[in-house]
Amino acid sequence: MLSYILKRILLMIPTLLGALTITFIVIQFVPGGPVEQIMAEQRAGAGGEGAYKARADNSAKQIEELKKLYGFDKPAHVRYFEMIKNFSTFNFGRSFMQNKDVWELIKEKLPVSMSLGLWTFLISYLISVPLGIAKAVREGSRFDTISTLFVLIGFAIPGFVLGVFLIVLFAGGSFWDLFPLRGITSDNWADLSWPARIADYFWHLSLPLICLVIGSFAVMTMLTKNTFIEEMRKQYVLVARAKGLSQQRVLWKHMLRNAMIPIVTGFPAAFVGAFFAGALLIESLFSLDGLGLLSYESIIRRDYPVVLGSLFLFTLIGLVVKLISDLMYVLVDPRVQFHAAGK
Numbered sequence: 001m002l003s004y005i006l007k008r009i010l011l012m013i014p015t016l017l018g019a020l021t022i023t024f025i026v027i028q029f030v031p032g033g034p035v036e037q038i039m040a041e042q043r044a045g046a047g048g049e050g051a052y053k054a055r056a057d058n059s060a061k062q063i064e065e066l067k068k069l070y071g072f073d074k075p076a077h078v079r080y081f082e083m084i085k086n087f088s089t090f091n092f093g094r095s096f097m098q099n100k101d102v103w104e105l106i107k108e109k110l111p112v113s114m115s116l117g118l119w120t121f122l123i124s125y126l127i128s129v130p131l132g133i134a135k136a137v138r139e140g141s142r143f144d145t146i147s148t149l150f151v152l153i154g155f156a157i158p159g160f161v162l163g164v165f166l167i168v169l170f171a172g173g174s175f176w177d178l179f180p181l182r183g184i185t186s187d188n189w190a191d192l193s194w195p196a197r198i199a200d201y202f203w204h205l206s207l208p209l210i211c212l213v214i215g216s217f218a219v220m221t222m223l224t225k226n227t228f229i230e231e232m233r234k235q236y237v238l239v240a241r242a243k244g245l246s247q248q249r250v251l252w253k254h255m256l257r258n259a260m261i262p263i264v265t266g267f268p269a270a271f272v273g274a275f276f277a278g279a280l281l282i283e284s285l286f287s288l289d290g291l292g293l294l295s296y297e298s299i300i301r302r303d304y305p306v307v308l309g310s311l312f313l314f315t316l317i318g319l320v321v322k323l324i325s326d327l328m329y330v331l332v333d334p335r336v337q338f339h340a341a342g343k
Contacts, residue, residue: 008323012320016312016316016319023308023311024083032302033072034070034096034097034302034304035066035070036302037097037301039063070096083308087308087309092106092309092312096302097303102309105294106294106309109289109294112291113292116205116212116283119205119209120213127213127221128217128218129224131151132224135147136225136229137251154217155219158215159214160281160282160285162215166179166210167181167285170207179203179207180203180204181286181287183287184205184288185197185200208282208285211282211285212282223263224259224263227263228255231255231258237250237254280296294306294310295307
């Protein structure tokens with residue numbers, strides 16, 4: 001196993017380099033870089049096109065200064081190797097637009113993404129796994145049919161559409177004003193007692209979590225159901241039942257370990273996916289300043305250090321999570337042998 005882990009870690013290096021190289025090359029051909037973005041903002045703030053043209057003599061000099069400031073006065077290959085050198089020590093540089101260290105900027109946004117991702121993951125699994133098992137045991141019953149209908153309806157409703165509906169209904173829209181619309185805590189959160197802080201925290205997260213959970217647990221529910229149904233039809237289950245074992249004993253003692261293999265091994269990927277995927281519209285809708293919104297704004301504003309730093313970090317986390325997922329096969333099923341996969 002140690003040899004397999006070392007091989008996988010070594011393979012992470014060319015994967016990271018490939019992702020960064022492709023993104024860096026694409027950036028060179030994207031129109032409207034950070035210098036152009038800054039000049040456009042200055043043009044808008046200078047009172048329009050006429051006022052901006054009056055300062056045309058200073059524009060060329062200012063552009064050169066900006067290029068030197070951001071390193072664009074150097075050839076592309078020099079900037080590329082400088083980026084690789086800095087990223088190898090986790091030095092992501094400074095944001096062009098916010099003039100902050102990229103790593104510090106990412107850490108500022110992490111609490112929102114961690115809150116959304118962690119609770120979406122936990123709530124989704126706590127609902128979907130027991131529900132999927134119950135549906136498998138009662139396959140074809142009225143409970144199975146009705147629950148499938150509700151699961152599919154929830155899956156079919158886009159999260160942002162549900163978010164708009166909840167805002168109109170419960171967050172100061174046309175009906176009730178019961179939930180806040182900005183941030184994950186109130187302004188006076190530090191002055192509250194710990195029970196009040198916890199209540200305030202979940203009060204702010206209630207509507208965003210509903211939007212994220214409704215659409216995320218459907219796939220896991222159906223996967224759990226289908227996995228358990230497949231196990232029920234295998235020979236060892238039929239033999240156990242023929243010996244007179246109760247359904248509960250067969251389910252929890254014999255089937256559970258095998259049926260949970262694809263579910264448990266998907267934990268790391270689902271956990272990270274809940275952190276970094278699908279939350280952009282929800283963050284925008286509920287004014288939550290997280291990593292999804294940061295990445296989107298950095299792409300729109302051509303803030304390349306943030307784009308490349310976020311890409312590097314997300315790719316690295318994804319590779320590590322994939323390795324953890326593979327290693328979890330051994331914990332769930334000791335019959336898996338990594339030396340055979342490495343041949």
